Amino acid sequence: MEPAVAKPPLESESDTNLSPERRAWAGRNLDAAARALLAEDERYFLKQSVSTPCLNAIVKAEGIFIEDTAGRRYMDFHGNNVHHIGYGHPRLKRAIVEQMDALPFTPRRYTAGPAVALAKKLSSIAPVRNGKVLFTTGGSDAVEVAIKIARVATGRYKTLSFWDAFHGAGFGSAAVGGEALFRSGSIGPLMPGAEHVAPFSSYRCPYGTASGEESGKACARMIDYVLGREGDVAAFIAEPIRAVPFIPPAGFWKEVRTICDRHGTLLIFDEIPAGLGKTGKMFACEHDGVAPDIVVVGKALGGGILPIAAAIAREGLDVGADFAFGHYTHEKNPVTARAALTTIEIIEQEGLVANAAKVGAFALKGLAELKMKHPLVGDVRGRGLVIGIELVTDRASKTPASKQAEIVMYRALERGLSFKTTFGNVLTWTPPLTVTEADMARAIGILDESLSGV
Ligand SMILES: Cc1ncc(COP(=O)(O)O)c(C=O)c1O
Numbered sequence: 001m002e003p004a005v006a007k008p009p010l011e012s013e014s015d016t017n018l019s020p021e022r023r024a025w026a027g028r029n030l031d032a033a034a035r036a037l038l039a040e041d042e043r044y045f046l047k048q049s050v051s052t053p054c055l056n057a058i059v060k061a062e063g064i065f066i067e068d069t070a071g072r073r074y075m076d077f078h079g080n081n082v083h084h085i086g087y088g089h090p091r092l093k094r095a096i097v098e099q100m101d102a103l104p105f106t107p108r109r110y111t112a113g114p115a116v117a118l119a120k121k122l123s124s125i126a127p128v129r130n131g132k133v134l135f136t137t138g139g140s141d142a143v144e145v146a147i148k149i150a151r152v153a154t155g156r157y158k159t160l161s162f163w164d165a166f167h168g169a170g171f172g173s174a175a176v177g178g179e180a181l182f183r184s185g186s187i188g189p190l191m192p193g194a195e196h197v198a199p200f201s202s203y204r205c206p207y208g209t210a211s212g213e214e215s216g217k218a219c220a221r222m223i224d225y226v227l228g229r230e231g232d233v234a235a236f237i238a239e240p241i242r243a244v245p246f247i248p249p250a251g252f253w254k255e256v257r258t259i260c261d262r263h264g265t266l267l268i269f270d271e272i273p274a275g276l277g278k279t280g281k282m283f284a285c286e287h288d289g290v291a292p293d294i295v296v297v298g299k300a301l302g303g304g305i306l307p308i309a310a311a312i313a314r315e316g317l318d319v320g321a322d323f324a325f326g327h328y329t330h331e332k333n334p335v336t337a338r339a340a341l342t343t344i345e346i347i348e349q350e351g352l353v354a355n356a357a358k359v360g361a362f363a364l365k366g367l368a369e370l371k372m373k374h375p376l377v378g379d380v381r382g383r384g385l386v387i388g389i390e391l392v393t394d395r396a397s398k399t400p401a402s403k404q405a406e407i408v409m410y411r412a413l414e415r416g417l418s419f420k421t422t423f424g425n426v427l428t429w430t431p432p433l434t435v436t437e438a439d440m441a442r443a444i445g446i447l448d449e450s451l452s453g454v
Contacts, residue, residue, distance in 0.1 A: 018053065021403075025410040030056060033069035049181055061087035061304075064432050064439060066418065075443060077419040077429045081273035084300035085346045086434040092303040092342050099338035106332045115332035118341045122312050125344070127269075127283045127291050130315035134326040135308060135337070139272040139298030140168025142309035143237070145326040146294045147172055147191075149311065150235035150266045152319045158193035158233045160226055160265070163206075164423075165199070165239065167270055176237050195230070197222045199238075201246050203379045203390060204398060216249030220256055227263040235294075236260050237268040240285040244422050245388045247381055253288035266293040266317075272309065273386075276300050277347050277433050280357030280384030287383065293317060303343035308336040352433035360384040362437050363429070366444040374451045376401055376408075387429040388422070389447070400425035404454050411450035417443050 030038070037057040045052050060067035063086040066076045076083065085092065099114060106112045115135065123131040136142045151157050161167070163178035174182040175190035183190055200219040202212030207222070209215045227233050236256065241247060260267045269292040274284040276297060281287055283295065294317065298309030311326070330336060347353060364382050367389060371377040378392030378401075391401035391408065402424035409421055422428045427447070431439070 019406060021406045021410055022055070025413065026055075029070075029072075029414065031068075031070040033057065037069065063087060064435055072416070074413065074416050074418040075431070075435075075439060077417060077431045077443060079304070079430065079432060080299065081278065081430050082299045082302065083304040083432045084276055084278065084434075085303055085343055085350075085352065086432045087304050089303060089343075089346060091346060092305060092339060095342040096305065096335060096339050099335045103334045106334050108327070108329070108331070111332060112334045114334040114337035114341060118310075118337040121341055121344055122297070122310055125282055126295050126297075126312040127285055128293065128295055128312055128314035129291070131295075131312040132315075132318050133310050133312045135310050135331050136298075136326050136328050137307050137309070137330050137336075138168070139270075139296065139309045140170040140173040141326065141328065142272070142296045142298055142311045143167045143176070143268075143270060144170055144172040145311040146237070146268045146296050146313070147176070147235060148323070148325045149294060149313050149317055149319065150268060152323060152325075153317050154234040154264065154266060156232045156234035158195060158230060159191075160195050160197060160223065160230075160233050160236045162199035162238050162242070163196045164242075164244070165270075166243065167237065195226060195233070197226055199242055199246070200249065200252060201242075201244075202249065202381065203246070212247070212249040216252035216255075220252060220259060223256055224259045224262075227259060227265050231263070233263065233265045235266040235268050237270060239270045239272075239274060240283075240288060240290075241274050241279055241383055241386055243273060243386075243428075244426055245382060245386045245428070247383050248288060253285065253290040257290045268292055268294045268296065270296050272296055272298040273430070276344070277353035277356050278385050278430065280353065280360055282347075282353055284383070284386075301340045301343060302336060303339050303346070306336045306339045308333075308340050310340075347433065350434075355435075356384040356433045359431075359435050359437055359440050360387065363387055363440050363444070366441065367447075370444060370448055370451070373448070376404055376451055376454060382429075385429070385431055385433060385435065389427040389429070391425045391427065407454050408447070408450045411454070412446050415446045415449060417446045417450075 034057040042053045057069050058066045065073045067073045119133045134145050161176040165178045167173040167177045172191045175194035198206035200215045205215035207218035294313045296311050302308045367380040371380050376391050379390040391405045393399045393401045405421045405425045
């Protein structure tokens with residue numbers, strides 16, 4: 001409910017992350033405690049695009065909900081993709097406490113049960129043959145470990161990846177990423193040899209095609225062309241399902257797999273946000289029946305409590321004996337390893353992958369109905385619980401409705417639903433795997449109200 005009397009908008013030293021829509025929302029919704037904390041946050045944190053200054057202050061994260069200082073609860077349909085098992089899963093919290101009591105840390109050069117057990121588990125579920133692992137603290141580092149493995153295994157240093165992709169904030173991962181925010185201007189120079197192709201897209205194909213299938217074919221042709229022209233690319237790295245999201249057309253990854261093999265290029269799948277069940281299969285690439293050479297997981301691996309990521313390489317890629325690819329301080333931390341192992345067990349034992357598929361299908365059906373009702377909705381797409389609702393001012397020209405998307409986002413927030421927008425006009429929903437059809441129906445209802453009259 002919108003309060004009758006609006007408070008003045010937040011004052012800020014700069015306009016970073018502060019559009020008029022956001023200022024208006026903040027003016028209506030932030031209580032004194034949130035304002036005080038946000039001011040302190042801004043005082044002590046360096047500003048950066050997208051995340052700082054922050055939107056609001058929260059005091060609780062539980063199940064699918066986050067709660068702000070004013071006691072308002074929001075269904076968190078973003079959660080940075082860490083909250084697959086819901087926030088604060090009691091079994092995970094218990095396992096972490098038990099592990100802290102039993103063995104809180106493993107110094108380098110020593111091993112311990114939890115790290116070995118996690119390595120064994122990941123090897124058994126990953127879509128690579130007889131996989132071996134390295135653990136890192138964050139996804140960006142794990143992506144860079146994967147690139148190093150590919151360099152040493154192939155004796156080549158170049159990479160190919162998609163424009164518009166995000167693979168992390170490190171110099172190496174930002175180099176293979178394709179977003180200006182992370183790679184352009186005075187941030188560079190980045191890792192040399194990082195080349196890019198335009199990605200496939202069923203709705204806005206950079207190759208100018210009219211269907212997802214044609215887009216996939218054009219994109220695969222370009223990958224083949226570039227790998228052939230260069231002749232010495234170590235790895236092609238991509239998310240199997242583009243985060244926007246865009247679903248790969250049938251046969252696309254099989255074609256790319258064949259192309260990579262032909263050119264002696266390894267295929268690395270970044271499954272950091274979409275792996276571990278989010279798409280309705282344990283790994284997103286299982287939908288495409290394609291095995292990468294190296295797969296990278298992270299985010300939800302730590303159960304939404306602790307940071308841990310992993311690069312898992314197929315047999316034949318244990319090539320680092322003379323190097324240190326991932327000599328990270330917390331590489332074999334027993335507490336993060338135990339958290340990851342318990343998280344995977346929860347995902348498996350609570351049937352969360354199947355639930356993601358079921359509720360995802362339910363969502364797509366409901367959202368397709370919303371599309372018929374609201375001309376602002378140009379496209380609805382998704383796989384499992386990776387869902388995109390693209391807003392356009394005109395369906396024929398597909399003109400992005402970015403301003404409207406922001407308005408809809410803040411209206412939804414006021415009604416208890418939190419999500420983010422991608423590329424300005426794609427409402428991106430990535431709820432936890434524990435979300436129910438009732439939660440989803442409520443979210444669709446909120447979106448329906450939020451779209452009305454915009
Ligand atoms: C596809 C993808 N790769 C890599 C990363 C980087 O992970 P981290 O933030 O843990 O370094 C992210 C994070 O958002 C991601 O979405």
